[in-house]
Amino acid sequence: MMITPFQIAYKNLLRKKVRSVLTLIGIMLSTWVLVSLFGFNRGYETALNRDIENMGYQLMVMAKGCPYEAATMMLQGGKGLRYMDQSMVDQITKEPEVDKVTPILMQAFFDPNKGESGGIAGFYGVDAHSYPAMKPFFRFKKGGWFKDNAADEVVMGYEAAELEQREVGDETIVPEKNVKLKVVGILERTGSQDDGTTFVPLKTLQKISQVDQITTIGIKVKKDADITGLENKLYQLKDVQVVSFSQVKQTIMKLISTARVMVFSIAVVALLIAMVGVINTVLMSVLERRQEIGILKTMGAMPGDVFRLVWTETLILCSLGGVAGILLAVLFSRFTDLLARSILPYAPKGGLVAIDLKLSLLTLVIIVVVGLLSGLYPAWKAGRIRPLESIRGE
Incomplete structure (x- = not known):
């Protein structure tokens, strides 16, 4: 029975379970924040538009x-x-x-x-x-x-x-x-x-x-x-004054945009921290397996083969962490909704966090792409290992 690169990469990650789990948690939390932010951005604007549409009119005229x-x-x-x-x-x-x-x-x-x-x-x-x-x-x-x-x-x-x-x-x-x-x-x-x-x-x-x-x-x-x-x-x-609901919407969205930028900044920082964890986990795995990689090369493995093997480990980490983070965001969307309502100056009726399949897939793609970019250096480092030096322990 032929062993696939995914099986090898998976077994390599299991060697250091604590390190791999901590990296997964970092990716999961980053994904949770990111997908919740995207969901809030969509859900809030949809709910606000629905509130305005439910008024039935765009302008109101009233006495001063x-x-x-x-x-x-x-x-x-x-x-x-x-x-x-x-x-x-x-x-x-x-x-x-x-x-x-x-x-x-x-x-x-x-x-x-x-x-x-x-x-x-x-x-x-x-x-x-x-x-x-x-x-x-x-x-x-x-x-x-x-x-x-x-x-x-x-x-x-x-x-x-x-x-x-x-x-x-x-x-x-x-x-x-x-x-x-x-x-x-x-x-x-x-x-x-x-x-x-x-x-x-x-x-x-x-x-x-x-x-x-x-x-x-x-x-x-x-x-x-x-x-x-x-x-x-x-x-x-x-002696009249005019209230425009489009202006009300713009004013509210400007207030919300400040909070959104802050949350997005937190999400970016969390994402960077998670990616540093990915680099650390994969790179340490490469350094600990220098002799194994050297033996693989002596048996005919090309630098590209080693590169793909290590990159597969990154793919597994980011995919699992991303899926877990999306599930977490969906499960706790109600909590996120309540939290947003408690701090916002105006919260429209209906759900404020709208997470669907399309948004989830988009977030997963972003996490995986950023993760794979983070895994480029460890994979490149593994591909450049010289067989004789690694076997000698140099």
């Missing part, structure tokens, strides 16, 4: 000061929201870059039943026609949208319905106003902020809150339209 006063209202129970006239919707609709618009009225009421000392219940007044068109990906667990903008009905997000233990056909009460509304639809879980939202027909909420204005206008831009140009036009409108 609205976000700050909304924060005050939510934290301190104030009611200082600023409003816009609904005629603003018609002005924005005329812009050629605009595909669809939807008016929104956000209102919050004090609910004594939330928590020990009460809390704020948020309601979104939305247009019965334009808002569902902005969110075609919404799926209903039960029921559907309300009939018109003046109906005494609500649609509840998945978590909002669970919190209040409501089913389709039940009635829910608007806190402070003691107005009863019928639940006509409950949404399936979306993994976004919509899960905790209660949607009310726009005119109904305006009537309940005695406000005939709106707080926000959502804008969906036409495909390939100049969003920056549209933003500049919208800034010319009186």
